[in-house]
Amino acid sequence: MRAVEYLHRRQSTWAELESLCRRLQRSPRSLSPEELVVFAKLYRATCADLALADAHQLPEPTVRYLHQLVARAHNLLYRSRFFRLREWLRELLFRLPRRLFHDPYLRAAAFLFYGLFLFSFVVGWARPGLAEALLGREEVDQLEQMYEEGFENSGSGRSLVGQGATRASLYISHNTSIGFRCFAAGLLMGVGGLFALTFNAVVLGIIFGYMNTTPMANNFNQFVTAHAPFELTAIVLSAAAGMRLGFALLVTRGKTRAASLREAGKEALPVMMLAALLFLGAAVIEGYVSPSPLPYAVKALVAIGSAMLLAFYFVMLGMAGNAERSEPERELSWQEIVQREDSPAPATR
Template sequence: MKQQDFERRYQAQWDRLQTLAKQVTKVFPKPLSTEEAEEFITLYRQTCNHLALARQRQYSRFLTEHLNQLSLLGHQCLYRQRIGFWSKLGRLFLYEFPQLIRQEWRFFWIATLALYLPAILFGLAVWMSPDVLYSFIDRETVVNFESMYEPSRKIIGFERDSADDFAMFGHYIKNNITVGFRTFAGGLLAGIGSLIILFFNGLLFGGLGAHMINIGYVETFYSFVCGHGSFELTAIAISGCAGLKLGWALISPGNLSRKAALMKASQVSIKLIYGVFGMLVIAAFIEAFWSSSTLFPAYTKYWVAVGLWTIVICYFLGVGRRSHGSE
């Protein structure tokens, strides 16, 4: 049976199941009557069967995802599962977050390239011709960064009004989340805003990184950024991925209205941003308590950074592959 005929035959049943499910999951739920409950069970079982058929016949990804969501919704309504906050949080980070990154790999790699490619190219340009740096970054900003990573400093990084690492932990969280949220929100400008923010952050990081090499601050600068960079830079790229997901829904809504497409895309993007928030908190913790420390030699920090990058890569490549209803 062709997909078009399949959808035409069963669409009314799927719509009815969704209507009954919404009736019991809304803010003020309305209990189903005996007849409606029996109808719901029948429709739920039929939809599960339709999902299996759609997968077997290799129908479109859009249809199989829609039927999968309907089946999960029906299962939740049927068994009235009450999932606590910590269970939801655990499921997000152990299953959904890495699954969504693999699912949205195109947007993720576009965002990653938009961040790293300008950093590499501008960094090479500054390394070969140092004055190029000032075509993008003002001298005051450059001087501030030089003072933060001057080798004779006892504390590496931002100036501290307090020596309390917890105060800096809060500062880093605020700073990181601000960048991440701006990158995500830029997606509402048809994705262009996210790309622009990623591009300029890449220029900033690449230019300043090359400048630190030119003035001989390699050890202090790179030993500071290498540790938390695995979480922070990846999280910023994922923020861009979430923003591009929204932007693409506005540009190419498919068979849906732009509003409906945006709502559908936001369900994925919001979960990505929850994951980004967790990564940025980890990055801020590392930055406050490890990166700024002068108790360990640079080579130790480099090896720790290799371990942290390995953890991040393995997490997104392997975690969550055995979850019910996964890819």
């Protein structure tokens, strides 16, 4: 068949597919089921035209046109999958704590952060001059000013709710952004995440140590106690997620670097999302409970409660999967893998 003749025969099909594409693009629901069937058929026919373009010696612009038409229809036919809430809940509540329980990066990050934090706390407490040397006079003055006043008369009722909302929103946006940046920085061979983690641990430790030598120690402790468990854990988690990404580039376990990174990305994102949730919780506590005139016992109770919640999540939910995990994993033979895929999935109740 001559190219021209072929073109004339097919042009109407392509035009029809194009018009259906245009309607689908406007709204996925604008086509009736019959029209959708036609769309799929036209798409396959156009695919076949493209495959035979060389055999029919179609001119170059037509081939280019066909490439773009097939690509366009392909993207409308095969669409992105949406979030499924149930799937995400299962990931967050069951699979994630089990993975984190065995995550060497989380252990390393937690050890590094809390170790450095305690060390700098002791140093900052023993040598109060160090805080000034490290942070500068202005910063230290500002800190002291912030905690000069207590929280006994910080308003009540509606204005308190409003102030809390403003504060919480600022903390959410500021702290979570730091967490996200710490996570992204981890991609740089893990160095970025390590730097952020170390920096935060040392600065926080020194500040904590220094403030405890000043007359404002009481006010300071009143403020930081309630939200500390969530916030510190969230920092550690985001750094660990970033390190997971960054070190996947170095430790590839036999995969290509790109594949190793992709796999790490899949595992690291839920960790980061968990960290974001913790930042959110910390911000709400920091906005409402920490600066409130509540007695210290209540704030300490909030801290203990949130620490217990974290312990439950990481240890109890993490251990829960341990029994399953501990059964020896042996290499499956090809026959077994094929058998497993052939046999229908066991019915779940």
